[in-house]
Amino acid sequence: MQGLPKAIGTKRDVENLADMASRGEIDRASVGAMLDNLLATRQHLVLKEESVNKPVEELTTDDYRSEADPNSQMKRLGLTVTEINRLKGGL
Numbered sequence: 001m002q003g004l005p006k007a008i009g010t011k012r013d014v015e016n017l018a019d020m021a022s023r024g025e026i027d028r029a030s031v032g033a034m035l036d037n038l039l040a041t042r043q044h045l046v047l048k049e050e051s052v053n054k055p056v057e058e059l060t061t062d063d064y065r066s067e068a069d070p071n072s073q074m075k076r077l078g079l080t081v082t083e084i085n086r087l088k089g090g091l
Contacts, residue, residue, distance in 0.1 A: 008034075011078045018087040028091045035088050039081065044069040 004026065005013045014035075021031035043066045051063035069075075074084065 008077070014038075014077060014079065015087065018090060022090050032088060032091055035084050038072075038074045038077075038079065039084055042069055042072045042074050042081075043067065044072075 004017070004020075008014060008017070017026065017031050018035070020026045021028045045064040046067045047059075048063055048065055051059060054063065074081075
């Protein structure tokens with residue numbers, strides 16, 4: 001691949017973007033923000049069992065627990081936290 005991908009669909013796309021940013025071909029801040037977003041969205045909130053029967057109007061943040069998101073973009077791309085941190089360190 002040369003240049004910017006129209007859509008980020010593979011682990012190699014992310015690695016190429018990080019490489020281009022480290023060489024100064026594209027904005028490092030935007031690639032860093034994209035990598036931060038991959039890390040931030042690997043968790044999602046799930047309703048706790050004891051809160052299932054509560055009316056929606058009464059739910060608070062205490063009624064949810066944070067859990068690994070099996071469908072996160074990071075997992076779909078085949079990236080790990082260690083790999084993302086390595087890419088961020090190279091920017």
